[in-house]
Structure formats: structure tokens, C-alpha cells
Amino acid sequence: xxxxxxxxxxxxxxxxxxxxxxxxxxxxxxxxxxxxxxxxxxxxxxxxxxxxxxxxxxxxxxxxxxxxxxxxxxxxxxxxxxxxxxxxxxxxxxxxxxxxxxxxxxxxxxxxxxxxxxxxxxxxxxxxxxxxxxxxxxxxxxxxxxxxxxxxxxxxxxxxxxxxxxxxxxxxxxxxxxxxxxxxxxxxxxxxxxxxxxxxxxxxxxxxxxxxxxxxxxxxxxxxxxxxxxxxxxxxxxxxxxxxxxxxxxxxxxxxxxxxxxxxxxxxxxxxxxxxxxxxxxxxxxxxxxxxxxxxxxxxxxxxxxxxxxxxxxxxxxxxxxxxxxxxxxxxxxxxxxxxxxxxxxxxxxxxxxxxxxxxxxxxxxxxxxxxxxxxxxxxxxxxxxxxxxxxxxxxxxxxxxxxxxxxxxxxxxxxxxxxxxxxxxxxxxxxxxxxxxxxxxxxxxxxxxxxxxxxxxxxxxxxxxxxxxxxxxxxxxxxxxxxxxxxxxxxxxxxxxxxxxxxxxxxxxxxxxxxxxxxxxxxxxxxxxxxxxxxxxxxxxxxxxxxxxxxxxxxxxxxxxxxxxxxxxxxxxxxxxxxxxxxxxxxxxxxxxxxxxxxxxxxxxxxxxxxxxxxxxxxxxxxxxxxxxxxxxxxxxxxxxxxxxxxxxxxxxxxxxxxxxxxxxxxxxxxxxxxxxxxxxxxxxxxxxxxxxxxxxxxxxxxxxxxxxxxxxxxxxxxxxxxxxxxxxxxxxxxxxxxxxxxxxxxxxxxxxxxxxxxxxxxxxxxxxxxxxxxxxxxxxxxxxxxxxxxxxxxxxxxxxxxxxxxxxxxxxxxxxxxxxxxxxxxxxxxxxxxxxxxxxxxxxxxxxxxxxxxxxxxxxxxxxxxxxxxxxxxxxxxxxxxxxxxxxxx
RNA sequence: GGGAGAUUAGCUCAGCUGGUUCAGAGCAUCUGCCUUACAAGCAGAGGGUCACAGGUUCGAACCCUGUAUCUCCCACCA
Numbered sequence: 001x002x003x004x005x006x007x008x009x010x011x012x013x014x015x016x017x018x019x020x021x022x023x024x025x026x027x028x029x030x031x032x033x034x035x036x037x038x039x040x041x042x043x044x045x046x047x048x049x050x051x052x053x054x055x056x057x058x059x060x061x062x063x064x065x066x067x068x069x070x071x072x073x074x075x076x077x078x079x080x081x082x083x084x085x086x087x088x089x090x091x092x093x094x095x096x097x098x099x100x101x102x103x104x105x106x107x108x109x110x111x112x113x114x115x116x117x118x119x120x121x122x123x124x125x126x127x128x129x130x131x132x133x134x135x136x137x138x139x140x141x142x143x144x145x146x147x148x149x150x151x152x153x154x155x156x157x158x159x160x161x162x163x164x165x166x167x168x169x170x171x172x173x174x175x176x177x178x179x180x181x182x183x184x185x186x187x188x189x190x191x192x193x194x195x196x197x198x199x200x201x202x203x204x205x206x207x208x209x210x211x212x213x214x215x216x217x218x219x220x221x222x223x224x225x226x227x228x229x230x231x232x233x234x235x236x237x238x239x240x241x242x243x244x245x246x247x248x249x250x251x252x253x254x255x256x257x258x259x260x261x262x263x264x265x266x267x268x269x270x271x272x273x274x275x276x277x278x279x280x281x282x283x284x285x286x287x288x289x290x291x292x293x294x295x296x297x298x299x300x301x302x303x304x305x306x307x308x309x310x311x312x313x314x315x316x317x318x319x320x321x322x323x324x325x326x327x328x329x330x331x332x333x334x335x336x337x338x339x340x341x342x343x344x345x346x347x348x349x350x351x352x353x354x355x356x357x358x359x360x361x362x363x364x365x366x367x368x369x370x371x372x373x374x375x376x377x378x379x380x381x382x383x384x385x386x387x388x389x390x391x392x393x394x395x396x397x398x399x400x401x402x403x404x405x406x407x408x409x410x411x412x413x414x415x416x417x418x419x420x421x422x423x424x425x426x427x428x429x430x431x432x433x434x435x436x437x438x439x440x441x442x443x444x445x446x447x448x449x450x451x452x453x454x455x456x457x458x459x460x461x462x463x464x465x466x467x468x469x470x471x472x473x474x475x476x477x478x479x480x481x482x483x484x485x486x487x488x489x490x491x492x493x494x495x496x497x498x499x500x501x502x503x504x505x506x507x508x509x510x511x512x513x514x515x516x517x518x519x520x521x522x523x524x525x526x527x528x529x530x531x532x533x534x535x536x537x538x539x540x541x542x543x544x545x546x547x548x549x550x551x552x553x554x555x556x557x558x559x560x561x562x563x564x565x566x567x568x569x570x571x572x573x574x575x576x577x578x579x580x581x582x583x584x585x586x587x588x589x590x591x592x593x594x595x596x597x598x599x600x601x602x603x604x605x606x607x608x609x610x611x612x613x614x615x616x617x618x619x620x621x622x623x624x625x626x627x628x629x630x631x632x633x634x635x636x637x638x639x640x641x642x643x644x645x646x647x648x649x650x651x652x653x654x655x656x657x658x659x660x661x662x663x664x665x666x667x668x669x670x671x672x673x674x675x676x677x678x679x680x681x682x683x684x685x686x687x688x689x690x691x692x693x694x695x696x697x698x699x700x701x702x703x704x705x706x707x708x709x710x711x712x713x714x715x716x717x718x719x720x721x722x723x724x725x726x727x728x729x730x731x732x733x734x735x736x737x738x739x740x741x742x743x744x745x746x747x748x749x750x751x752x753x754x755x756x757x758x759x760x761x762x763x764x765x766x767x768x769x770x771x772x773x774x775x776x777x778x779x780x781x782x783x784x785x786x787x788x789x790x791x792x793x794x795x796x797x798x799x800x801x802x803x804x805x806x807x808x809x810x811x812x813x814x815x816x817x818x819x820x821x822x823x824x825x826x827x828x829x830x831x832x833x834x835x836x837x838x839x840x841x842x843x844x845x846x847x848x849x850x851x852x853x854x855x856x857x858x859x860x861x862x863x864x865x866x867x868x869x870x871x872x873x874x875x876x877x878x879x880x881x882x883x884x885x886x887x888x889x890x891x892x
Numbered sequence: 893g894g895g896a897g898a899u900u901a902g903c904u905c906a907g908c909u910g911g912u913u914c915a916g917a918g919c920a921u922c923u924g925c926c927u928u929a930c931a932a933g934c935a936g937a938g939g940g941u942c943a944c945a946g947g948u949u950c951g952a953a954c955c956c957u958g959u960a961u962c963u964c965c966c967a968c969c970a
Contacts, residue, residue, distance in 0.1 A: 006932070172968095190967085197970085220970060267969060275970055283968050343969090357968085392896055393965055400966075501964085536903090538963090569918075570904050574897095576963080578904065586919065589932045596930035603929070651906070654918065669929080676928075755936080762936045768927065845913070857950035866911050866951095873913070 003602060003717075007595035009559025009588075012713040017130060019712075025068075025728050026135045028075035030490035036072035037494040038064055039468050039524075040136065041507070042081035042144060045118055046090050049128035051533040051541050051579060052500065054551045055571060058564045059530060059649060060498045061134050065705040066644065067495075068135075069732040075491055076135060077471045078126060079142035082118075084460045085179045085350040088412040091117050107411050114412050131552060133560050133708045135728070140471065144463045145413070148474035153414040153463045154430055155477035156518070161428045165369045166406075168418070168426070170361050172283045173405050174346065177304030177318075178353035181409040182362050184459060185402050186505050188346040188355050195221045197339040198326055199272065202232060205248040205257055216241070216249065217336050219271030221343060222281070223329070224321040227254050227310035228299040231277040233288060236262040238273050251276075252334050253325065254311050261292045283357050300356060302409075318356075363407040363416060363456070367513075371401055374512035377522055383512060384526045386647045387574040390501060397505050406459045413457030422450035465510035468494050468523035481519050497524040500532065501574065528647055531576035538578060554584055561707035562588030568653050568706065590657060591710050594703065597665050598714045600673070601692055607683035616685040621787035625671035626691045627740075628747045628785070632663050633698060634736035635744060640702065641735070653706055660699055667751065668695070671788050693718065698733040743784065750785040752813050757793040760809060760820055771796035775805055777817040810887055812838075815879050832891050839884040846877040 020026060028035075038060050043053060060076060068074035091114045092102045102110060126141065142149065160166045173182040200223065201215040218232060229251045234241040244260045251258055265288060266275045279289030280298040289296055299310035306313045306321050313321045329335045346355035375398040377383050378391060385391050407416060419427050419435035427438040432451065439446050469476060473488035484492075493515070499508060508527055515523035533541050533548075541548035554563045565587030571577040607616035636659040643652035672692060674682040696718065704711040704727050715727040753774070761768060773796050774789075781800045790798050801819075808819035809826060852858050853870055 003929095005930075218970085222970085265969090270969060278970095282970080284970080285968095287968085344967090389897060390965095396895070396966065504965090532964095572905070575905085580903085582919075583904085585932075589930095592932050593930065596933085598929085600929035648906090650904095654906090657918080665930085666934085673929090679928080681928075758935055759937085762924065765924080768925080768935075849913095852950075855950050859950080861950055862911070869912050876913090 003599050005596075005599075007559070007592050007710060007713075009561065009591070009709065010556070012709045013131070013133070013555075013560050016709055016712045017133065020135065020726070020728055021138075023724065023726070025726065026076070026137050027139060028073055028137050030486050031073055033071065033073040035491050035495075036064070036067035036070075036074045037077070037491045038075075038496050038498065039077045039471055039494055040079060041497075041499045041503070042079045042142075042464065042467065043125045044083040044086055045080040045122040045125075045143065046083060046087050047080075047125045049125055049132075049551050051548055051551060051567075052530075053125070053129070054132060054563070055530050055533055055567050055577065056498055056500070057129055057132060057134050058567055059528065059571075060496075061132070061708075062564075062568070062649065062705040063496055063498070064135055065708060065728065066732065068728065069701060069704065069730060071731065074135075075137055075140075077140045077142065078129070078134070078136035078138060079140075079144070079467075079471060080122060080125065081460060081464055082143065082145035082413060083350075084408055084410050084413040084457060085176070085181060085183070085348075087114065087118070088410050089179055089351055091412070110411050128552060131555055131560060133564070135708070142471045144460070144467070149463065149466070149470045150414045151430075152466055152470045152474040152477050153458060154417050156466060156514075157414075157417055157458065157462075158428055158430065159477065159518075160365060160370075163369075165366050166363060167366065168361065168363050170359055171364070171405070172286050172357050172359055173362050174348075175302070175356045175358035175360070176348040176351055176353050177300075177302065177356055178351040179348060179410070180302050182358075182360060182405055182407065183348055183350070183355070184405045184461075187349040189349050190344040190346050192342055193345040195341055195343050195345070196326070197221055197271065197341045198223050198329075199336040199338070200226070200252060200276075200329055201334045201336055202249040202252065202276075204244070205250055216244070216274055217272045218274045218276045219339075220276055221341070222322070223325045224306065224313075224318050225278045225281045225299060226252060226276065226325065227306070227312055228278040228280050228297045229256070229258060229276045230279060230289065230294045230297060231258050231261045231292065233261045233263050233266050233275045233277050234273060235264060235266040235268045237264075238266075238268050240273065252329060252332070261288070261294075263288055263291065280359055281357055286357075286359065296359065298359065300358065302358075304353075304356065362405050363418075363458075364403040365406050367401040367404055370513050370517055371398055371509075373516035374398065374509055377516070378512070383522050383524065386526060386528045389574065390504060390529055393501075394504060394509065398509060404459075406462050407454075407456040408459055409455070410457050413460065414463060416454040416456050416458060418454040420452050420454070421446055422452065461506050461510060464507060465514040466518075468492065468497075468511055468515065469519060477518055492519060493522050494524045496526045496528060498528045498530060501529045502532070504529070526647065529574050531571060531574060533577050533579050536578055536580045538576075541579070549581065554581070558584040558588040559591055559709070561591045561710050565590055565653065565657075565706055568649055569657075570650065572650055573647055590661065591707060593661055593665060594707070594710060594714070597660075597669060598696065598717070600669060601696055602717065603681075604674070604689055604692075605681070605683040606689045607685055616683050618685045618687050619787065619791075621791040622672045622685070622688045624784050624788050625668055626688065628743060628788075629663065629668045629695055630736065631740050631744050632668075632747075633659070633695060633733075634739055635741075636663065637702065637733060638735050638739075656702055656706065660703065664695065664699060667792075668692075671791055697730075700727055701730050701733055704728065704730070746783065747785055747788075749813060750789050753789055753818065754793045756811055756813065756818070757795070757820065760811075764809075764822065764824065768794060770794075772820055772822075773797045773799070775799050775801050775808070775819040775821070777801055777804065777819070804886070804890075806890065812880060812883060815876050815883075817883055828891055832888065835884055835888050835891070839881060839888065842877050842881050842884065846874065846881065849873045849877060 040060065041056065064074045064076045094117065095102060095113060157166065174185065174188045176183050197219050199217050199219050201217055203215045232249050234244065247260050248257045249260060265284065266273065277285045277288050277294060279286045279294050279296040297309050299307055300318060301307045304318045306316050308314055313324065326335065348355055375395065378385060378394055385394060417428055417430055419439065421439045421443050423443060425439055425442045427435050429435050429438055435451060436448055439451065469492065472491050473485040476484045476488055511523045515521060535541055535547040539545060539547060558566065563584050566584035569583050569586060636655055640652050640655045643655060672688050674684045700711040700715055708728065712727050757772060757774060771794055778800050779802065786798050805819035805821065808821040810817060810819050849870055853874060859867060
């Protein structure tokens, strides 16, 4: 069989993903095994795969595949999130392109369009995940707005309302003028901005008295709200303004006469120490307005244009108005100066529009009523955050949590189950019929035609906080957890959650809250927080910057396995990842290395006496290499398992990488590889061959979570197997209990010796083909790896002597001396220089050790083991120095 | 404004309770090799005042204090 020289990833990826699906290897149903569960952080239904998803989902797939191999009933639940604002914005934009305005559509018609859009494009991202190799149980795919899950959201709302945790009221909320909805505090991103601080003169009404100035100056960054001013405020202790007591000022542009009020809130030091009060457009001003019983004038429309109430600039966009008003004020001579300042401006997380504080009627959840168990159980370690540094952040947020504004002025989402009779009565229930019944009890003269359901929908996160519960049993909220279905009982709580720290509050904290509220139990045990994928320059990857490679292009170029390895090579938990394509290249190179190791092994001709006519005996070199690698494999696997248990993914991967590349390919395979005789590779004995195949299989298993495709491909090329004998369901290798540490250490010395010989070749420019001789000065005569050394260093002989060998190149490993007799003459000066250098180093080292040992305090205070080690260092150094001095004396 | 974390080789990062020749790994670099598994490779080599300044200690990359720089989170200063 001819095997391609380089690995063809595309072919294998297609074949095996199909095969896994066909054989239902991703499928999970409750059984006698212990479950291992992950629920996917549902990507936006509108989304396309980006690098963040790649990282995230690769980690999940690695975890789930390894768990599957460890014998757990592994279940990875996929799905998508309806993402209210983002999706609705996208649909609105799309309709606009078709010349349709949302406002011209009825709620029902709009939703029809939205669903149509979802059906058409909603599955894209899940299809993309398949390309990555994600082994999700696709039969369990969920969508947060599907009927059952939506009903659960309503159940939850009603339940919380009954418990008294939900209220409705007019509050200052974060208004997104583009999404035309309120958003929660968490959905506002504060960014530093360069703003103009405009100093505006407000004329003082009635300035007959001479001592009163004509105007006061007020600094503002939002002059477009001037029309909404209903007072001017100064600090009562500010002596500059005491004369203004009882005075009024005239608001520019609209010439409204408003009072000067006094309140401690104003900072005397900031700006001019005066504050224009606009109760409709700033939370602080709103509070001032409440205290001083001020009028509230809302000068903005929901879409961010100036409203009728402003009385000027009506219909103009808020930012255009800002520019215009500055110009007009300047013309009127009312601007005393303009300062460039840096301040924080809030942006909508979903639409990136500048957020306006706006008064409106919204629904809220009292967070402090429900958040306690979610905090306690993270602090006591019941739920683990990885890395732990996020515990502090989590704690801080949970302890200062604000009420959650859960209503959104959108159509795409779960509609709030609140019903109004038009006469001030409200009831909370699922259906119109129930509402009628309930309202009748409150209103005897009820006209059912007037009954209206609340127009708003619930925040997306108000549905996704139920995700780990409802993906298994959406009905559990109404049925009660005692009546949970088999799936939920079996899979809940889930094991690991892999997500970005950005949504720690949005999602993780709230899932914890929901878990305790309705299941009385945590939703997951470990939360692995990934970093943000950034580019080489440390910038966040984003569409607008155009610095994000398309993951599918990467997969095409480097293979899914290569990309997976590339992503995880550089991503410790919680650290941002400075992504560079070269990592994928490294991943692909690794895949290719594995492929070629397989090619070598597949090409071995096995000597079975009858066929080849020769009986091939296993050599000593092969025998010792085999026992060594058995130990090495076990030793490294233990380390790898340990890394996994601590969620140190890149460390686990790197250990795997080195085990395969260095230990297996560079040392083991080189040691057992049959010699060439007359240009022809010799056959290999069966015992060595079988051992090698066995090791390769173990390594493939260990590599499988990282590189699912190539390992499955080789698994099947290696031998004929039953249809169900796939590596994806193979057993994770076990660790040898009686690790021979001594032998491992001995081989490390042998490796050093081999490297030393190679080094001599390089220095003396000797061909690797030229056989050399090595003589060890030693009392003993033979050690376990001698033949392996002969093979690896290409020696003619490896012998022992008790005497010094004159005229040979000599070197030391630890305290042992070795000689290589060379045909050529050694350059005496070079040798003297080399040996002198080494001698100097050792003398210096000895000195530092002896200083330490002669320090009474050290000997008195240090642990005995430590002192023992130092003494050993001293004696080793002494013997080394002695040897070096002897060598030098011969040369001189 | 408050808080958290970071700073170790050119790059990305390990370095656990201070002590093993402790200053490491991978990549990149340099040198030599197209050696019949692999040039997407092989062999070898070089490379760091552990951000800076003090302190504690017999001993500090690690503990303490301060400084600088960076990142993130939280917060209603016009």
C-alpha cells in the first residue's frame, strides 16, 4: 500500500465525521455509567463561527472526548440562543433592505419574518462547529426560543412574581436608541471617549441688584439636553453662589425660567461648581429632581431624536443637535469656552449605540432576594472557577448586584405574561383566559376587549440562565424538581462549563442563581474561563478591524486537527490568547509528524520465519528501548492526566506533543528502527513490531482529544477493525503501577551521552555515517542501554576501561568520564581552552557550595535533606575538578 | 474613582509549600545536513540583572514594602 508522504486532512475529516455520526458515537442516553455533561454556551442564532467560538468549542470537545474515552457517559448538548436585540436588529435591517419598515408590520407578521430568517440562517454556526470536529449530541440540539423552553421562561417569570421578586416601575434605565429598547446595566459597555466640555452662560433673571452677576456658567458634555433643564444646582457651601439663593436663571435656547437649587451632590471642584439639572436624562439629575420636586421634561424620542417637548431642534438627531446647539449658543455669545476632556461614555453591548439614560416603565428582578446561594457556593468551592482569580470579581459583583431590568421593548423573545385591564389592574399568568378570570376578581366591571398583554419581551439572559436545566427538561419548572424527567435527573448538575469571562455576570452567575432557585443545586461544578482571542498586536479580534482570520479558511489550510492544536498551544485558562497563524502551522506540522511516524511503522516488514525465510531476533537495543518507552509512556501519561485534572490544557497538550515527537519519534523509533543492509531495510521481529504498534495505539488515544481526525484515520489504517472499533470510543490508556524510575533516569544519561557524541561529530565535522568508538571509565562493565547507545550514536563499540585513555577526546557526564578515540589529531590549544573553561566553572560552583556549607547559620537552619544535597554537590564537584585537572596535566 | 491580575529568552508561556547544577519549555534564530518515515524534516548550538528599588532570610523568580508599565473588572461625577 502506498501511503501519501503528507497527511491529507480534508479527506479524513469528511470521512470520519460522517462515520462518527452514522454510528451515533456522539449520542448519549442515560444508562448505568457515570455521566459527564457539558452544555454548550449557545451561540447567537445569527452568529457565524469566529475565533472565540473555535477556542471555546475546541476545549469543550477535548474535555468531552477524553471523558468519553475514560468511560463516562459523555453528553455535550448543543444549541443556539435567540439573542433578542441582535437578532431583531438583524431582521429589521434585512426588512429595511426589502423596503419594509418594522413599524408597518404587526407583531405577528414581524415574528413570521423573524422565524423565517431563523429557519434559513439559524443553523449555520452549528454546521460550522461540525467542521471543527465538535462531538455534540446533535439530536439534543436546543434553541432558547423553541416552544418548551419559552414556556419555561414564562413559568419562571410567574414563579418569581409569585415569590415577590419581580416588580414593575418607572425607573431610569439604560436606553438603546438604536435597538429601541431598555438594556440591563451589564449590557452597557463604558468606553473612554474624547468629549467637549462646553461652558454655557445661563442668564440670571432679575439682575437689578448690582452685586449679582448677569449670568452663571455651567459646564456640560451634553448640551443637547439643555432644553430639558428644569433647575440649576450649586453646592450650599459654595460661597461663590450664595447670592443666588432664591433666584431664577434662564435656560438658553428655550428661555425657560428655572430655579437655582442647592444640594450637596454638586462637587465644588468640578467644572464651574454649577450643575444644570435635567431630570429626564441623567440618573443623578433624576434623583435631584425627586428631592427638589422638579419638573421632568423628556427631550428625546426613543430613537434618539429631539422630541416635541424640547421645543427646539425637534426631530433632529441627538448628535447633530449637539453640534448645532453649540454653534447657536456661540452665535448668541453664550459659550464662554470649550474644553476637550476624556470621559466615559456608555455603549450598547449589542448594537454599539450610545446609551441614553431614560425614564421608562420596566420590569425588574430583585437580585438580592435570589443571589445568595450562587455567591456562597462559589466562595465555598462547591462551584469552582478556573482560574481562581475570577472568584474575587464574581464576589464583588454579587455583593453589589443591582436589580435586573428584564423587560425589553422588542418582539423577538418571550412576551411578558402580564395582562392589563386598562383600568389599572394587572395580573400575571400564562394565557388570556386565565387573565380574564383573574382580572374579573379584581374588576367587577371588566370589559374583556380592553385586556391587553404587556407588549414587551424578556431579556435574552432571562431565558439562557435556565439553559443547563431546560435543555434536559423544560417542563421541570412547572412540574417541580421532584417530577423531573430522567434526563434531568441523570445529567444535572453538569460537570464543566467552558465560557468567556466577559459573560461571567450575564450568564454564569445567573445560571448559578437559577440552578439553586429551581433545582436547589448548582448547575455545574467547574467553570473554565477562556481568554479573549487577540491578534499578534494584542488587539481584540473583530469584524470591524478585519484582523480575524476566518476559522473555516484556517481549517482548510491547516486541517481541523492542526487548528485545534494551534489554538490550544497558546491558551492557558483565563489568559488572553495572542493568536498567530504560525501556531496552526505548528499544529499542522505535528499532525504531519504523526503521519510520518505511522508511515514508518506501516512500512515495517515483519519477519515471520516462514514468509521471509529469515528468523529475525529482537536486538538488545530494541529490547531495552521497549522497556524504556513503556516506562516513559506511563510517566508522561500520569503528568498529562494531572494537567487535565487541573484544567491546564496547554500544558497537557505540550506534554502530549513532546511525548510523541521527542520520546516516541526521536528516541524510541530511532532505537528500534531496523538497520539497512545493502540499501535495503531489514525486517523487524514480531515482538518489537507488536510492541511498537501497541505504543502507537496508546499514543493515538492520548492524542485523540486534541486531534480527533488524524488519530481516527491512522487507527483504521493500522489494522482491520470491526465497524464499532473506533478510537473515539477506545479506552484511555492506563498507567503502569510499578514505574521503573531508575531506568528512566538511566536513559536520560544515555541520551546525554548520545547527544555528546553527536556534538563531537558536529564540532569535528565528522559524518554521522562514520562509526565512532566510546570508552567509559568505570568499574562496572555493562549497563542496560549500551546497545541502544551504540545504535543511536552510531558507534562501532562501547567499551569500558579502568585506566585513563590518552590522546582521546574526553568529556564528562555527571562524574563519569568518557573517551572517544579519534583518528585525527586533537588541536591541543582548543582542548586546553575547553577543559580550562569547564574547570573554571566547576571551581566557581564548588566555591559557592562550600561558602554555603561553611556558613554556620545555613548548617544550623536548613533542612537535613537540603544539606545532604549540598554535600553531594560538593563531593561531585571535587571529583570533577580532579578529573579535569588530570586531563589538563596530560595535555600540558 | 475603587478593585483584581500581570511583568521570566526575540515571541507565547511553565516555574506547586522559599532549597536537587534552578533559571525551564515550545516556537523563532544560528550552524551543519535533501542520512530511503518526515526539509511541514534531522542533528547540534547560542540566547534571560526573572520590570525597577529597597527589605525579610543561612538562602528569594517565589515572601514583604514602594515605584513604573500593561491588562481586565466595577463605578451616576456634570
